[in-house]
Amino acid sequence: xxxxxxxxxxxxxxxxxxxxxxxxxxxxxxxxxxxxxxxxxxxxxxxxxxxxxxxxxxxxxxxxxxxxxxxxxxxxxxxxxxxxxxxxxxxxxxxxxxxxxxxxxxxxxxxxxxxxxxxxxxxxxxxxxxxxxxxxxxxxxxxxxxxxxxxx
Amino acid sequence: xxxxxxxxxxxxxxxxxxxxxxxxxxxxxxxxxxxxxxxxxxxxxxxxxxxxxxxxxxxxxxxxxxxxxxxxxxxxxxxxxxxxxxxxxxxxxxxxxxxxxxxx
Ligand SMILES: Nc1ncnc2c1ncn2[C@@H]1O[C@H](COP(=O)(O)OP(=O)(O)OP(=O)(O)O)[C@@H](O)[C@H]1O
Ligand SMILES: [Mg+2]
Numbered sequence: 294x295x296x297x298x299x300x301x302x303x304x305x306x307x308x309x310x311x312x313x314x315x316x317x318x319x320x321x322x323x324x325x326x327x328x329x330x331x332x333x334x335x336x337x338x339x340x341x342x343x344x345x346x347x348x349x350x351x352x353x354x355x356x357x358x359x360x361x362x363x364x365x366x367x368x369x370x371x372x373x374x375x376x377x378x379x380x381x382x383x384x385x386x387x388x389x390x391x392x393x394x395x396x397x398x399x400x401x402x403x404x405x406x407x408x409x410x411x412x413x414x415x416x417x418x419x420x421x422x423x424x425x426x427x428x429x430x431x432x433x434x435x436x437x438x439x440x441x442x443x444x445x
Numbered sequence: 446x447x448x449x450x451x452x453x454x455x456x457x458x459x460x461x462x463x464x465x466x467x468x469x470x471x472x473x474x475x476x477x478x479x480x481x482x483x484x485x486x487x488x489x490x491x492x493x494x495x496x497x498x499x500x501x502x503x504x505x506x507x508x509x510x511x512x513x514x515x516x517x518x519x520x521x522x523x524x525x526x527x528x529x530x531x532x533x534x535x536x537x538x539x540x541x542x543x544x545x546x547x548x549x
Pocket of ligand 2: 346
């Protein structure tokens with residue numbers, strides 16, 4: 294058996310219609326791991342939050358490129374979403390639940406809180422005018438030998 | 446649009462299968478057209494068809510709550526799955542939205 298490593302990377306324009314594209318893509322990539330419905334929903338929610346943030350906050354009314362990378366490393370899933378948008382001034386504050394800079398767009402300030410709740414780890418790298426990178430990890434619970442392995 | 450129905454002073458909104466930012470924009474616009482144009486006291490969000498919701502759903506519900514509350518109205522949710530219930534709880538939405546349990 295080959296080692297359980299796999300990787301993918303996609304780029305797409307920052308249109309809101311691409312939010313579902315990102316969720317479907319990551320779900321399709323992970324399906325060979327046989328994740329539970331709940332694990333898959335957790336990852337889809339976290340991806341949706343990160344991608345939506347890049348579209349709304351990173352690029353605003355501009356159209357830019359959102360990059361989504363996903364890696365499978367054994368029983369761990371690593372997802373990275375990045376943009377080259379306006380970036381974040383104060384990351385600590387941005388990550389506080391209910392904190393939002395766009396109440397006018399009816400944002401609730403729960404995006405980062407959801408990413409934290411649904412994934413095991415969350416890392417945010419950003420600086421003003423230097424874009425934003427969100428890296429999240431999650432261990433998938435089902436033992437390896439019970440899984441159908443797409444990498445064989 | 447039959448996703449929006451007015452029965453007496455109730456506005457019932459059938460939520461989409463995937464409730465994200467993309468879908469939320471239209472729901473917000475349509476709902477406000479009804480709330481501002483007719484005598485609405487209750488907004489009922491129906492999650493029967495909904496299998497996915499992220500924080501954009503929170504924003505839409507919270508926004509309608511703020512609007513209707515000024516008019517003395519209330520917000521209800523029906524057919525709420527365990528997953529959506531968890532998202533309600535994480536965001537504190539369960540404190541302002543009355544979840545109507547399914548009948549047996
Ligand atoms: N990719 C990004 N580029 C620039 N700013 C960002 C980015 N992601 C997040 N932010 C900033 O961090 C804040 C908090 O993000 P978070 O996702 O927690 O809440 P929100 O997007 O404002 O609301 P919600 O996610 O509930 O709709 C945002 O309001 C925004 O100011
Ligand atoms: Mg967000």
